[in-house]
Amino acid sequence: MxxxxxxxxxxxxxxxxxxxxxxxxxxxxxxxxxxxxxxxxxxxxxxxxxxxxxxxxNLGADATPMVLWAQGSWVRPLKAVCVMFVYVLLIGRLGFISSSALLFVAWLRIVEHSSWKTVALLVVGGTAGLYLFTSLLSISLPRGILI
Amino acid sequence: MLEMQGLLNGFALALTPVNLLFGFIGAVLGTAVGVLPGLGPAATISLLLPITYALGSPLTSIIMMAGIYCGAMYGGSTTSILLNIPGEAASVVTCIDGYKMAKNGRAGAALGISAIGSFIAGTFGIIALTFIAPPLSSFALKFGPTEYFSLTLLGLTLAAFLSGKSMLKGMIMAVFGLLLATVGIDPVGGALRYTFGTMILMDGFDFLALAMGVFGIGEILISLEEDMNSELVTTKIKDIYPTMKDWLESRWAILRGTVIGFGVGLLPGGGAVMASMIAYAIEKRVSKTPERFGEGAIEGVASPESANNAASSASFIPMLTLGIPGNPAIAMIFAALLIQGVQPGPFLIVDHPDVFWGVIASMYIGNVVLLFFNLPLVGVWVQMLRVPYSIMAPLIVMICSIGVYSLKNDVDDVLMMFIFGIFGYILRKFKFELGPLILAFVLGRILERSLSQALIISSGDVSVFVTKPISAVLLGIVFLMLLTPLALMLREKKSEV
The missing domain is CATH 1.10.287 (Helix Hairpins)
Structure with missing residues (x-):
């Protein structure tokens, strides 16, 4: 360390x-x-x-050398970071709801390797939930070329 | 007498249908999110903060936040007992005996004593808060900028001192947090600082983006490294009300936990985590059968859970009376109040008595709500624990994004939150404490303003900080705390020789 x-x-x-x-x-x-x-x-x-x-x-030799990232443990966080940055880029262009649906797809497929069936269920459920949540709280979200 | 009058007014406000409803929603939502592994009170409040903004009224907002805070504390113990993963840092020690009790088929008793202990300790904490806060506020009115500077410095030093294993790392984080708070327009002269000619930094870093990034996104990134596969105790949870034997075994543990928790919770930077650990250690020390600890001793659940709830109530005292938030979760509430136009501190009781007494009354109500509604709902919380983290993660990212965006309707804030998320992830990897960073960020402006004012008033005479008695005492404590690690180091060296 x-x-x-x-x-x-x-x-x-x-x-x-x-x-x-x-x-x-x-x-x-x-x-x-x-x-x-x-x-x-x-x-x-x-x-x-x-x-x-x-x-x-912290000068001197390390008595207990520690690996900060175990083999391959950085891959999923890195994938998640990439998905999040693409999400930010898309919010302004596609609108919040559409880009959030894409965030779900990308996250579940790229980061979590979920099955398409799970993805489909969650995207529909999650997006509908998001729509309801923002409508109830009257939060105005960016609209894009889709919704 | 004035306290009773104020408290009665507070009850009248807190018991209005709207405030009661949002206090209840806060407690339930706080428990629901707090139950999720890894999401502690600070992350829970930051996630749910946008909802409180949408409410408009500062009183309703703080009532809801107090509900979220207490609910999150309660939810954390459920995760510890049933999953052996602390739902929040203050429930780490609850895992030891709580999970063992659950494995032994006594999950109901563990959850029950945890809730009842929390209720007793929380109520004691609030009663003490009711009577200590007003005189402390009156005393704090004597504070000028000099005293405020020293007090804030003491709060930050305590936060660094009590935050984790390394005081040096805590201090580095505190200074870094203060430095982050200086970015943007200088509050005194209006000059631009560290903006690098960009528009995005002109308003400075947004607190919500920082808090949600560091706590919410950072936590998700770190959790992606590890599989949160722990065995959930799924047997039907029954007998949630303690037996006479349980009572007899845990009554003194609850009492000791309450007193320890309250004392530690008063200290800025102390808070629930430290309180629960100290309470557990003392309970094991005073026990006639310490060998039962670690094998499912009910006192090992009762004591830390009582301590962390007493500490939660106590930590409202420095915020409400001195304007110094003691831990990251309270710092969230502090920042949220500032955004609502309410300045916590000694003037709060005078300027906003409705907020001051309303929140205290709502905590009494919240405690009752948590005891009588959450215990029967334990089955629902168990179902929450079944939702895989892989599904929760993108949902949390989305909720954080809405929260940060909705504050200023600016996508740049979402970007900033993700950047802070990476920052929080790296800090966690390097084992830097996040508490002092957040506290320092919140206190940065107060510290700078009081320093500038004190220097201007004294015509640049730095000795004013040690010639004024209150300031001198506060700085003396800071000095002693800074000397402690040095003294310990010297003692270690001496014993090595």
Whole structure:
């Protein structure tokens, strides 16, 4: 785990340093009259310092090397992320209801490998439920070329 | 006397048909979602938040949210007892003896004592809340920006300190959460910060997108890595009301759990998780037959379940009186109230007495609802547990998307929620605690505003934070807490030598 902790520490350190430089450029101000960058500057500096401590505490060999992702365990989350991003892209074009129906199909087939029968049942049920839910709460959802 | 008057008014408001109905719906929905493995109170509230927005009235909204919160706490124990998967973090220890009891054919007794213990502890917590909250609010009125800065800092330090195994990781998350809250338009001068010239970041990160992403989507992604195949105890659940023997065995456990839970729940960052673990450990320690623990001891269910419910009630106190949410679920309620135009804090009892007393009264009612409606409905919750997670996951994604979209009618917020979902997944993989991140994000603006005001008022004199007595005491506690890990490290080194 230590190797991964060091990677996390370096990433956070870089965010801290970048954040502090950015905050300084926005305007630090003075202690009497703090500028918009005053508070973020101290936070980013503190983040960089804490990450540095975190890095130092994780130096040395790993007594219990840990695999962050067991073999193939990242595949389903990655597929789900791809399905979700396509879903966002489609919402504006196809409308919320239609793209949600597609989300169901894609999720159940690509991520869960469900049978077409299960998919058909759930898409009809889920979409009808969504339609009812949003109608009852009077939520206006984006409409697209379909519904 | 004023408390009684306020409480009576609160009951009058909470018992109106609309508020009663939404309190009931909140408790049932909270239980239904809370029963699902992995979805704790914070995720449950974030999922159901859009419904409360649609209600319009802040009082009805908070009554419903309080119902959802208490229901989710209750639902979590059902999953622990029947499935051996904690429905929420505060029910982790309930798995140990609860599931064993279920395997031994005593699922009904475990669920029953859990519900009754929760009811007793929850009611005690609310009575204490009724009488502690008003004087604490009056005291907090003396707080200026200096004291608020120190108090918020103490809340965040406590959250980092009590959040998990590593205080350092908790602190990193708290600072990161504060930094995320600075993105967007500066609340004082109107300057743009960390927007990188994009429109999407101009309004800053949306709390709902962050909370739903980190808790809802992040949880789904992590659950996709593992198969949630645990043996559900499906035998017919009977005898849900404890026998005299069960009572005798668990009465002191309930009492101890209640007191411990209330004390721990008052601390920002403490909350139900810590309370249930401490209560279980103490119960095992004081037991004359500790060997029964782990083999289905009823005290092992009664104590932590009482503790986590007492803690849930207690955690409303810092939010309602000081404006400091103590745990992520309360932070959700806090943020939702802000969106409804209600600022929780010492002025709440003066500015919105209806909300203040209404929510307390509704918690009394909610507790009764949970006891008398949820126990007979246990069969329904068991059926909920049969719904495969593979079906629940796309449904949750869809509900989260509607929730985030409906707030500002902006698809970009849905995109942001998914990005935060990946972020939450990575944080979970690296074993970073999410509680301090969410709390810090909510408290970021308060902390920045109070720091700026304190510095401007004192003409840049930083010593004001240690010369004002209340602030000095609060900062002293922060300092001591920061020293604790260092002292422990030095002691370890010394013992190694």
């Amino acid at each position: 230590k190797r991964w902790e060091r990677i996390a520490a370096i990433s956070l350190f870089l965010i801290g340093v970048g954040g502090a430089i950015g905050a300084w450029q926005i305007g630090f101000g003075t202690f009497q009259a703090p500028g918009p960058g005053f508070f973020p500057f101290w936070l980013a500096t503190l983040l960089a310092l804490l990450s540095l401590v975190f890095f130092v505490r």
